[in-house]
Amino acid sequence: MKVLTKLYLNASVALMAAASLNLNAAPLKINDIAPDFSATTIAGKSIKLSGLNRNKPVYLKFWATWCSYCVAEMPHLQNIYDQYGDDIEVITINVAMNDSIAKINKLFSAQGYNLPTVFDTKGKLTALFGVVGTPHHILIDRNGKIAYRTFLASDTLDAKVDGLINSTNNNLGQ
Template sequence: MKKWLTGILVVVVVIFVGFELMDTFQESKDREPIRTMQATDFSLPTLTGKEMSLSSVQGKVVILNFWASWCEPCNIEMPHLQSFYEKYQTDVEILAINVTSKDSEVAVKKFVDQYDLTFPILLDASGDISTMYGAFSIPMTIILNRNGEIEQEIVGPVEEELLEKYIQPSL
């Protein structure tokens, strides 16, 4: 009898823990903003060789996307980012920040060509900007409102619908 009760108790605990973990993973994808604070300005070289700063897109909703060419989830999300950009580029700027300290420029160019990306690709060769923004796991996406304040942080690949949900209040 005791073994039977112990078995049932273990099953109940496992089910409870499973549901809690499921909620946790769902919340990490679709959570409320962690903080609203002013984004720190930075300047990085682009894949085309020009220098670009965050302040140069002031007044637009900005999506900072930290990624690398070897990152499989980054490969999954890029077509979604490109499609989103084509729809919203008048009001929203995407700055795709490649973690070049863990990538190569040749691989980045190949990746950009593969997905026919048209938004700015910035190269963070030192990793300083990625570190400054806490992008320790990629892909990571940070959404800034028109005032340059951090509205949302998303760890993991994003889809168009999720981005649309988060930018709507700022448009």
């Protein structure tokens, strides 16, 4: 019972904090064109959504180091990146609320993560994609359309990732 209470309290605090991220955000719907953006990863690499390989789907994960669900899902995302890195662009976007690059680097170093990560200092990407809570997963198909969005990683999310990768590979004759 103590574990459930602790999880409930953590989830409540995370949702309240995350809700303050962007209350005026209008979430993108499935089949909406994903808005283009430019950003720099914490490793110093420039990223432009429209500049990514358009023969690959894109997986965006909005997260924070203080979000217990976000951190618990990271091994899953690292596995997708390691297993399908040639077939999908994976980018994590830290919402930068009560967080720091030092905390991200500490977590990544301790766990061996090497995911491309953007620190959304001014919340521009969070607002652009209508994200109001963490974790938040967005899949973009190879045509630049929102294919799926969800809060928690699940079997459905995995199936959507597999479907996007398989449809991309089938269209490329692989």
